Amino acid sequence: MRRGWFLPIVATFGFCFLYAPIVSLVIFSFNESRLVTVWGGFSTRWYGELLADGQMLAAAWISLKVGVLAASIATVIGTLAAFVLTRFGKFRGKLLLTGMVTAPLVMPEVIIGLSLLLLFVAMELVLGWPAGRGLTTVVIAHATFTSAYVAVIAQSRLRDMDESLEEAARDLGAGPVRVFFDITLPVIAPALVSGWLLAFTLSLDDLVIASFVSGPGASTLPMVIFSKVRLGVSPDVNALATIIIVIVAVAVTIAGLLLMRQSKKTG
Numbered sequence: 001m002r003r004g005w006f007l008p009i010v011a012t013f014g015f016c017f018l019y020a021p022i023v024s025l026v027i028f029s030f031n032e033s034r035l036v037t038v039w040g041g042f043s044t045r046w047y048g049e050l051l052a053d054g055q056m057l058a059a060a061w062i063s064l065k066v067g068v069l070a071a072s073i074a075t076v077i078g079t080l081a082a083f084v085l086t087r088f089g090k091f092r093g094k095l096l097l098t099g100m101v102t103a104p105l106v107m108p109e110v111i112i113g114l115s116l117l118l119l120f121v122a123m124e125l126v127l128g129w130p131a132g133r134g135l136t137t138v139v140i141a142h143a144t145f146t147s148a149y150v151a152v153i154a155q156s157r158l159r160d161m162d163e164s165l166e167e168a169a170r171d172l173g174a175g176p177v178r179v180f181f182d183i184t185l186p187v188i189a190p191a192l193v194s195g196w197l198l199a200f201t202l203s204l205d206d207l208v209i210a211s212f213v214s215g216p217g218a219s220t221l222p223m224v225i226f227s228k229v230r231l232g233v234s235p236d237v238n239a240l241a242t243i244i245i246v247i248v249a250v251a252v253t254i255a256g257l258l259l260m261r262q263s264k265k266t267g
Contacts (some may be wrong), residue, residue, distance in 0.1 A: 022245065029238035032193075036233050046235040050243075053236060059224040066135065067222060070142035071199035075192055077143065078150025081182075085151075086158040104148040107255055113212030116141045127229060133215030141213045142203040148193035149202065157191035158184075 029047075033040025050056060081101050085094065104112060120130060120137050130136045165187070169179045185192075207222040214220065219227075228237055 021117040023135045025238050026242045026245065028244040029235065031235055031238075034235060036235055036238060046239040050236045050239045051122060053172075056221075056224060056236070056240065059219050062135065063221040066138050066142060066210075067200045067203040069139045069198045070146060072204045073139070073143035074147035074150050074199040075196045077147040078152075078195060079154050079188075079192060081147070082154035082158055086155055101148055101151045104145040105152070109206070109208040112145055113141070113145075113209040116209065117212045118143065133213055134218040135214040138210050138218055138220065141209050142199075142206060145209065146199035147203050149198050150192075152189060153191050153195040153198065157188045161187055186206070 002190060028036050028039070029045060030042050031039055032043035032045060083098070085098060085101070088094075116137075119135075120133060120140075124130060124132070130140075161184070165183050166179050169183050170176075174182065205222065206220070207226055210220045210223055214223065225240070228234055
């Protein structure tokens, strides 16, 4: 009996530890008082001030653009790298390529950000491009480190894929390009979607690397929030966090319902 109660109690404490701060953040986003730790009554005042904050809205728009562009570029690069590593067998430089693909997964973000900053400075001196730090450098930086995550996800799907489907298509006269687009790509599409979403999330959440490679007019949302929090947590930050939580919760719920519907159809 003791063993039967132990795991539920530990799980309850664990979930409370994780979600109690989030619940309190949502509650205090409706606080009338400017002090985030003192309840002054229910109000939606800070949501209105958030929507009137041009700096915050501009940073959110920049983060969305950077996330979409970086995730799309990372999906292409990561898929090509995964295809080479899983389909081309042994070749000279495979070990080096594998190390280059997996290095961003274990390397500290400070090192990645500093190395990319030095690279962009050297490129500007030698090639004249990119001219300064801005949206372009942030997109390149985010696509660079997120492509590693896409490559890992795509590799796992390609390894589990039944290659007899591709062999049958080739036996019927299809060329390599036709086989890739008609057979391979539809099979690994769920993994690519997962990789794109993960890359988009990592880009949207990144602060350290963006701080190194961004410039004037290219401050992402995490950078703006961090600059505000350094001076003290303001209620409009709570409102922004609540909006993000609601969007994520709705997206997860929709994804779960779609997966349940798909499993019922296949079952």
